[in-house]
Amino acid sequence: MIPLKRRKISHTESHQNESCKFPHVPIFILERKMGASRRSFLTRLARSKGFLIKEAYSSAVTHVVSENNSGDEVQSWLENQTGVDTSTSVHLLDVSWFTESMAAGRPVTVQDKHRLKVNPKCNGDDNVILMKSYACQRRTPLKHHNLFLTEALELLAENAEFSENEGRSVAFRRAASVLKALPHRVHSMDELKSLPCLGEHSQRVIKEILEDGTSREVESTRQSEQFQAMKALTGIFGVGVRTADRWFRKGLRSPTDLIRMGQPLNRAQQAGVQYYDDLQKPVTKAEADVISDIVQQAVCAVLPGAEIQLMGGFRRGKEFGHDVDFLITHPEEGKEEGLMAKIIKWLEERGLLLYQKTTRNSYLEKMDGPARPPNNMDRFERCFSIFKLQISDRSTGSHAERSVSQSETLSWRAVRIDLVVSPYCQFAFATLGWTGSKLFERELRRWAGQEKHMSLSSHALYDNNQKHYLRAQTEEEIFAYLGLEFIPPSERNA
Known part of the structure; x- marks a missing residue:
């Protein structure tokens, strides 16, 4: 869908403003899910009968007509595109009102059957955002307004993981994810009434923090x-x-x-x-960049033309991480076979690996694609390693030479790095899977299975209804297959 734009008011629209029969009912026809051709047809039809049709949405519009959209979708889309709150100023109508008006030759009275249903918002001065229930439907920035709440919930999630209570852990993390996506700081429980994924336990913790400044359960767990x-x-x-x-x-x-x-x-x-x-110790982005240059040097030395990409939290914009992940491929299918062993040898010969363990690629599309396990552990050729990072000006952000042969180093530190090699045909899926966050990826797979009857992994996307694989060369294509708005890596911090 092309974003709503301010269009120049045409001569036709200027003329109809002067000659229309119903100037008190300015109508905007939403193109979303309708298509440009049908919208153009309905516009011509309405104008031929004397209706006032606006090319662009503005505060002057009183009636918004839509087809195949929910009220929440229309309201959210209009507000996102225009910055205008439509909750009280406009009728959000199904196309049935429009067709009845065309048949009557006048704007018919708006009845309940015509109105698109919108979920109620909380009362208060702050704007309440319509929140989708899946994290993969939402944009979640790296920095948000509710760290004081999300840190508490994530600590309880981590403690649940230690008890191997996956259900409770995921519930806390989903609640934290919702709070991260809010564009404002939460001040009262009333602001949370319409939000999804906030279970009773999470709400109790949030309520206690809002009222007392801390949670006894969280502090007891922490200590x-x-x-x-x-x-x-x-x-x-x-x-x-x-x-x-x-x-x-x-x-x-x-x-x-x-x-x-x-x-x-x-x-x-x-x-x-x-x-x-x-x-x-956290790994800094500057340190990750130094390691990236070295791995790039190794990859290019053993297989010219190979591609390497920094993954994980650093791809999402983080300045610190607990490890550094790299995804490697080659545009010529099959060239990547045997690449990992050559990279490891190159690094070991230069004394850059303190520990390494490599696993072979064991993914077979016919056997492993359609029925992936819930944890989505992929089967790529992978090397878990501890890297010996030489510390000098190069790893603190200096623009000094970053060649591995440079010997004037002050000291070194150990850093965890993961190297993953993917066939080119699976690279888009691997990129999506290794970007994270962990909850965002989990929600993508849940959405694929529950809403689209598909199976998604870091290797492939399988349509369970049509019984075939859906091929993709970019992340954008995968989002499109899943019927989701594309969310860039910087906003996948669920």
Whole structure:
């Protein structure tokens, strides 16, 4: 749909303003879902009968006519495009009112059957935003107005994950996501009445914070020995929730305890303990850019023409992250095979990898595409690694030479990096899947399954009704297949 624009008022419209029979009923016909040709036909028909049809929406319009849209869709679209609040100033009407008026030769009385239904808004001075229930339908900026609430809900979500209560964790994260998308700071519970995904538990926490400035449950959780221990143990590279919980039950509370008690560790966990302090420090965007230059150098050296893209939170605009993700491909299908081993060899020869584990690509479209598991773990060739980042002016934002051969370094630190190689035919899906956020991707898959009867993964999109794959070369095409407005990476911070 082409965005609503201010159009020059044509000679025809100027003439009809002077000669129309019903100047007190300025009508705007919404092109959304109707199409330009039908809108043009209805405009000519109405003007031939003396109706006043406006080419552009403005505060002068009293009747908005739409076809195949809900009231919420029309109101939200008009407000987004024009900045005008239509909630009380205009009739939002189904095309049935228009056709009845054409038949009668005059504007018929607006009845309830003609009106498009709009969900009620909260009372108050602040504008209440119509909020879609799926995070993939909403624009969620990196910086928002309700950090004091979302941090509390996300802490409870993290604690639920430590208890392997996925349902509760997702509920808290969905509630936090809604608050992140609000264009204003929440001051009272009344402002939340019409918002989706806010369960009773989340509302209790929010209410307590709004009234008392803090939540007893959140603070109790934050200070609990179990939460602090699980956070420390799961922060070790190579350690998941189940392993951390098993260690906690044995009385282990920190990486130091693992060493002191002689806890057996696998190779990844050994590296995680060894470089624990470094890996707990946030990675800056400047550091990610330095690593990106080095990986780019490695990729180009072993396979000219290959493409590499910085993924994850940094692609969404974050200035800090806990690791650095790269997605690699080659425009010539099949050229990417064997690429990972060559990249790893190049990096190891230069002493840049402190640890690495590579998994092969095991995705087979015929077997794995249509029935992806809920967690969407992809099957790409991937290398989980700990990178040895030389620290100098180069990693603090200086424009100094960034060649790997440069030896004048002050020191180094360990940084987690993930390298992922994708076939070119799957690159758009891999890009979408590896951009995040985690909840945004989860909601995309949920939308695909529940609303569109499709199966979406980081490899493919499968239409379960038509029993075939939908091919895409860009993220925009995938959003279009799913019937969603395209949301750029910077606004996927659900």
